Amino acid sequence: MNESINIIKYSGDVVPFKSEKLINSLRRAKATDVVIEEIVEHIKDTIYDGITTKKIYQMAFNMLKRKSRVSASKYKLKKAIMELGPSGFPFEKLIGKIMGHEGFDTKVGVIVQGNCVKHEIDVIAQKDDKHYMIECKYHSDQGRFCNVKIPLYINSRFLDVEKQWEYQKGHNTKFHQGGVYTNTRFTTDALQYGKCVGLLMTSWDYPKGNGIKDRIDQSGLHPLTALTTLTKKEKTMLLDTGIVLCKEVHNNPILLNQVGIEKSRHKRILQDSEELCRTK
The missing domain is CATH 3.40.1350.10 (Trna Endonuclease; Chain: A, domain 1)
Structure with a gap:
């Protein structure tokens, strides 16, 4: 596939697909070079003229989530902030x-x-x-x-x-x-x-x-909505307690009990929270 494919941005603007932008966003999420190459090649082979950036993002996110939950959490930062609603x-x-x-x-x-x-x-x-x-x-x-x-x-x-x-x-x-x-x-x-x-x-x-x-x-102050190990309902319940950060989840694991999350899931949630707090 050559890079003459046009894609539709959230704003409605039509622009040429640039694999460099996808690569940069995956690098910012700390994905490995091997994973980045695999995702980019799959996207390039799959996209078509007129595809939306939303669809491309979802494809990349789903692949990344299977390879690394924490990288997927970092990759979805913009969406995670938008999931902090509905109030501001x-x-x-x-x-x-x-x-x-x-x-x-x-x-x-x-x-x-x-x-x-x-x-x-x-x-x-x-x-x-x-x-x-x-x-x-x-x-x-x-x-x-x-x-x-x-x-x-x-x-x-x-x-x-x-x-x-x-x-x-x-x-x-x-x-x-x-x-x-x-x-x-x-x-x-x-x-x-x-x-x-x-x-x-x-x-x-x-x-x-x-x-x-x-x-x-x-x-390292990632919003708790970035966690892929929590459901939408669980994120909402945690937000309702007044916390907004993965760091707060990690420092207060009792909160997971308070919103009814099964003990068997705590380890993965707390592991991902801790990794997202790291700044290096």
Whole structure:
């Protein structure tokens, strides 16, 4: 098969199939070279003109899962984050955990008084003289991007909160900044506006090398929804207990009993959780 096959992305755009993208995503999941070659050759022999990226992903994931559960969990990171729904609160907690790992003192779901009105802030993060107001925009559909209305709205809220912060003791020397985190991507206008007004803009893969996917890989803070050893119902029950990370499952194995998971399955679940916590 030559690489003149056109595929359909989640956005509906039609683009040529590039095996390099598949290879890179499998490498990021720590699949071995032998497994990567096997999967890529199978995909190249199987795909057809007009196939969706969703179908290609599912084919690759199913093959990878048979070879390595942990690599499959890493490969499905984007989907795993989308499985944190339907509410956006687990995603807010995930962002709070990531920033906490990076040395910030974080609070999630906080009501603060602005200069004009009260606001519910998804994440407030502080470290040294830095004080951030973060809003999280969670999507359960890869085709949905954050358009310019999102940073416009968030910046107006930040300015109201910042004005009130400046009245507080010690805040006149602090660096204040508003920010937007999304598990999908920003439109070009959204990024342009956000950078222009000084918002901290973070998406699945932006800024390059420091997006959400990169920071999860670097920290080992994988969402529990990445585990292939849990059913969808079990993941939902664990999320309902207030935890979001594989690390929390590993550190609190009693949670598996509390949601009714058979003892015979605990070892595999905890083994995968531990491996996903590793950063090397």
